[in-house]
Amino acid sequence: MTTNAQQLDSVQEPIQRVGENAPVPKNLEDLYEVLQMYNQVTQRLQVSHERLQEEVIRLREQLEQKNRELEHKKRLAALGEMAAGIAHEIRNPLGGIQLYASTLAGEVVDRPMAADLVKKISNGVKGLNSLVCDMLAFTGNMNLNRREEDLAEIVAGAVELAAPMLLQHKIEAEIGEGIENVAVNADGKLLQRVLLNLVLNAADAIGDAGIKSGKIRISLERLPEGRIALLIDDNGPGIPEDVLERIFNPFFTTKHSGTGLGLAIVHRIIEAHGGQITAENRAAPDRGARFRIVL
Secondary structure (H helix, E strand, O other): OOOHHHHHHHHHHHHHHHHHHOOOOOOHHHHHHHHHHHHHHHHHHHHHHHHHHHHHHHHHHHHHHHHHHHHHHHHHHHHHHHHHHHHHHHHHHHHHHHHHHHHHHHHOOOOHHHHHHHHHHHHHHHHHHHHHHHHHHHHOOOOOOOEEEEHHHHHHHHHHHOHHHHHHOOEEEEEOOOOOOOEEEEOHHHHHHHHHHHHHHHHHHHHHHOOOOEEEEEEEEEOHHHOEEEEEEEOOOOOOHHHHOOOOOOOOOOOOOOOOOHHHHHHHHHHHOOOEEEEEEOOOOOOOEEEEEEO
16 A cells, blocks of 8 residues: 555656756746646645545544544443442342242232332332343353354344244344345354344334334345454334434433443443444434344
């Protein structure tokens, strides 16, 4: 690949040659040749200048993007440390509360109103425990059990696990062609968890929007250097523009229930694999959201 320095050398060389060896024009024809030579050098300088400007703009945009990613990672690291401390402090008393509630449930089995209250306490404890588990999953060390996995099996497993919700909202899940016979070096269970989370989120969005002919499609896009991209598309209402920038932030959610850690954990799992995940809205005439996972 030609570097910028080489491009400048290629331009400077003819300038020096013109300046040092250019003949002194003796007639109009000689003058025309000299002017033509200078015009050629000027054009080369212009082209080189434009290329350098484009490269500067590209590098500046790339630097800004990397700075944003670095700041995002710093915020996540700080939140992670705080969440880990809180989760460990909460987990121990939760176990005690759950034990006491179970004991109390046996004591009030003959009193329906009291038994109902104990059940509500127990359900509340289970909800808090689920939050603690998500916090620990987000903040803990991501130890990957990587090996060659069949991508089609991972995708099919995620769709099968999501089947109850898909049936509930009458949503069709489609697996695109090209996923068969593709092997990925990944932790199959964690990657399946990522896809399951994204499919369930899409089903939630479609169901909340009241879309009757709901559809979710998982397809494959082949990229240079042997990389692949998994696309998870839906025909739901899409993602509000003010949400797109924060969608992978921990504890951020637009739902009435949930921990707000689902997509943050998804983001962390994909990053641990050395991949990238992005969210966007599909261009017209399509509608809905698209999550793109590059591995």
